[in-house]
Amino acid sequence: MREQDVLVERYELTGLLGRGGFGEVWRAFDTRVRRTVAVKIGHPRSAEDRERFASEAHLAGTLVHPCIAALYDYGEAQYEGRPLVYLVMELVEGETLAAVLLRGVPPTASALVWARDVCEALGAAHERNVVHRDIKALNVMITGYGGPGTGAGTGRAKVLDFGIAKYLHQPGLTATGYVIGSFEYMAPERLLGAPSVDGRADLYALGCLLMQLLTGRLPFPAQEIEALSYAHAHTAPPPPSSLRPGLPPGADRLVLDLLAKDPAGRPAGAAEVIDRLNALIRGDEEPPAAHDAAGGAPTDPRRPHDGTRTASPQDTARPVLVARLDRILASGRTGAGPAFVRQLDLLIGDLGETLGADDPLTAEAGYHRSMYLWQSAGDPTELERVLPRLLGILGPEDRRTIDVQAVLAGSAAARGQVDGRPWLPVLREVIERSTRVLGADSEITLIARLDLAEALDREYDGRARPLAAPRDRTPEQAARRRDLLAPLLPHLVRGLGPDDPRVREVTLRLALDSYGLGAYREALPYYEQLLPSSPAGLVRTPVGLRIQHAHCVAESGDPRRAVALLDAVRELLYTRGDAQSVQWDKRARALRSEAKKMRRQQGGGGLRGRLRG
Numbered sequence: 001m002r003e004q005d006v007l008v009e010r011y012e013l014t015g016l017l018g019r020g021g022f023g024e025v026w027r028a029f030d031t032r033v034r035r036t037v038a039v040k041i042g043h044p045r046s047a048e049d050r051e052r053f054a055s056e057a058h059l060a061g062t063l064v065h066p067c068i069a070a071l072y073d074y075g076e077a078q079y080e081g082r083p084l085v086y087l088v089m090e091l092v093e094g095e096t097l098a099a100v101l102l103r104g105v106p107p108t109a110s111a112l113v114w115a116r117d118v119c120e121a122l123g124a125a126h127e128r129n130v131v132h133r134d135i136k137a138l139n140v141m142i143t144g145y146g147g148p149g150t151g152a153g154t155g156r157a158k159v160l161d162f163g164i165a166k167y168l169h170q171p172g173l174t175a176t177g178y179v180i181g182s183f184e185y186m187a188p189e190r191l192l193g194a195p196s197v198d199g200r201a202d203l204y205a206l207g208c209l210l211m212q213l214l215t216g217r218l219p220f221p222a223q224e225i226e227a228l229s230y231a232h233a234h235t236a237p238p239p240p241s242s243l244r245p246g247l248p249p250g251a252d253r254l255v256l257d258l259l260a261k262d263p264a265g266r267p268a269g270a271a272e273v274i275d276r277l278n279a280l281i282r283g284d285e286e287p288p289a290a291h292d293a294a295g296g297a298p299t300d301p302r303r304p305h306d307g308t309r310t311a312s313p314q315d316t317a318r319p320v321l322v323a324r325l326d327r328i329l330a331s332g333r334t335g336a337g338p339a340f341v342r343q344l345d346l347l348i349g350d351l352g353e354t355l356g357a358d359d360p361l362t363a364e365a366g367y368h369r370s371m372y373l374w375q376s377a378g379d380p381t382e383l384e385r386v387l388p389r390l391l392g393i394l395g396p397e398d399r400r401t402i403d404v405q406a407v408l409a410g411s412a413a414a415r416g417q418v419d420g421r422p423w424l425p426v427l428r429e430v431i432e433r434s435t436r437v438l439g440a441d442s443e444i445t446l447i448a449r450l451d452l453a454e455a456l457d458r459e460y461d462g463r464a465r466p467l468a469a470p471r472d473r474t475p476e477q478a479a480r481r482r483d484l485l486a487p488l489l490p491h492l493v494r495g496l497g498p499d500d501p502r503v504r505e506v507t508l509r510l511a512l513d514s515y516g517l518g519a520y521r522e523a524l525p526y527y528e529q530l531l532p533s534s535p536a537g538l539v540r541t542p543v544g545l546r547i548q549h550a551h552c553v554a555e556s557g558d559p560r561r562a563v564a565l566l567d568a569v570r571e572l573l574y575t576r577g578d579a580q581s582v583q584w585d586k587r588a589r590a591l592r593s594e595a596k597k598m599r600r601q602q603g604g605g606g607l608r609g610r611l612r613g
Contacts, residue, residue: 067121094143111213117157123270126199135205200263207258215243363393410451419464441495453484478513520555559598566592
């Protein structure tokens with residue numbers, strides 16, 4: 001749907017809030033009640049999709065609590081001939097907890113209050129026998145929080161998205177053996193496919209979230225699903241205080257109890273967890289070295305994670321190392337070549353000795369080194385090596401982690417030497433995470449979406465080997481690529497700029513595909529974007545594009561301009577005089593003749609079908 005569309009003659013869409021595999025979420029104005037709301041719109045591809053939306057409406061509609069986003073309406077409709085389903089919800093102003101964490105670890109006081117809010121929401125759901133099943137940082141909104149030291153207050157948390165929630169003992173909505181949800185937060189019994197899962201699975205996810213709130217890291221930041229599954233089922237999580245010294249007494253015990261492998265070892269219910277969180281909130285003052293609520297700052301890749309105030313040799317050296325990294329990166333932007341990699345290698349060694357191999361600044365330097373080697377040589381080996389460290393140190397929702405995952409998944413899906421189709425779900429997941437964390441118009445999101453379009457355009461032989469891209473595309477191939485790229489181009493222009501080489505390449509493909517299909521009016525704007533306006537620029541433009549452009553101008557109803565364009569082409573060809581120019585001139589002369597005929601008999605027949613190519 002588009003901005004200013006009115007859904008079911010009631011909800012006027014005023015701005016896109018987010019997009020993902022489920023569909024879109026819009027800010028909207030309810031013209032009947034006259035209030036601003038959030039509208040979640042999905043285009044069901046199956047009866048299962050429609051049933052999942054209906055289930056979310058029925059479940060969320062029964063839950064009324066200050067820490068749960070309220071559901072106002074649910075329905076089905078048609079839009080441009082396609083069925084859609086929609087949920088109308090309370091618009092929660094603020095930002096996702098994932099976005100908050102991206103800026104750094106919040107003050108401990110805020111972390112505990114938010115965890116209590118989430119637990120209160122879970123308690124309200126569990127009282128009605130509803131299991132959320134997807135508690136994670138992206139599904140929690142924080143309101144009224146501006147960060148430490150801003151005076152904006154602690155803020156409050158609200159739980160969103162009951163899209164995969166279900167009633168206790170209700171059969172799932174997916175095929176047997178298929179687990180849905182976020183694996184980084186998933187309880188062992190869910191990963192292992194237990195036949196019955198209750199609210200203690202949500203408490204396990206809350207334990208993962210509380211660990212993230214207190215330390216900036218998930219308990220098991222592994223990448224592959226198999227490694228995550230093994231860690232959740234068999235590996236003991238680290239105590240939070242081992243990652244961030246000075247946390248309140250009792251925090252370790254609560255997190256480790258929530259993360260018990262056996263559900264019987266976890267707290268009995270949300271009420272018990274709320275009591276323990278309240279005790280931590282009311283507890284004795286933290287040791288001065290870790291008292292972040294009064295004046296601490298969020299952590300980031302250039303600061304130590306433990307929040308201590310006592311200066312150490314590492315703290316003294318950090319600004320010097322940060323400045324050194326900045327200088328090296330500046331030299332890399334001017335094309336320093338191998339010297340850039342050597343300087344980074346020396347810096348990474350010094351960072352490891354001074355700050356430690358697991359320091360965020362060390363991880364950041366490793367990211368820049370690996371990305372440079374990828375961009376200069378196309379070798380993904382170093383990216384594959386650095387990714388586990390980025391996941392473990394910076395977390396799965398850090399921009400650099402997402403960047404590396406997007407490059408690896410996009411390259412394998414769109415340009416790998418083996419079957420890239422198994423990478424498509426991974427690439428779609430990275431795109432959804434990048435869209436939510438970094439924004440729909442970020443370069444990482446847009447290039448990943450372009451890789452997805454190229455991956456979907458690939459063809460394979462009977463042995464699942466990628467075929468070379470055809471030089472002359474069939475009408476079916478041209479229509480497929482056009483349908484993949486045309487919706488993406490406006491986003492690329494907005495996010496990357498019209499002069500970006502990747503944007504121009506996509507524009508060229510759309511021009512050629514539309515021209516090849518005989519859709520001249522559709523092709524004309526693409527040629528207009530590609531061709532420069534200056535005479536010098538036109539001289540450097542391929543002659544074939546200029547002739548095709550003139551053809552599109554004539555077919556779009558302006559034969560007079562087409563004749564002028566072809567005259568300019570023929571004048572250029574006359575000065576060259578080579579064999580290829582003679583062939584181009586023959587085509588231009590024939591097209592000019594037809595355009596002059598059209599000019600004399602405006603509307604009396606076109607050039608369709610002539611001189612294509």
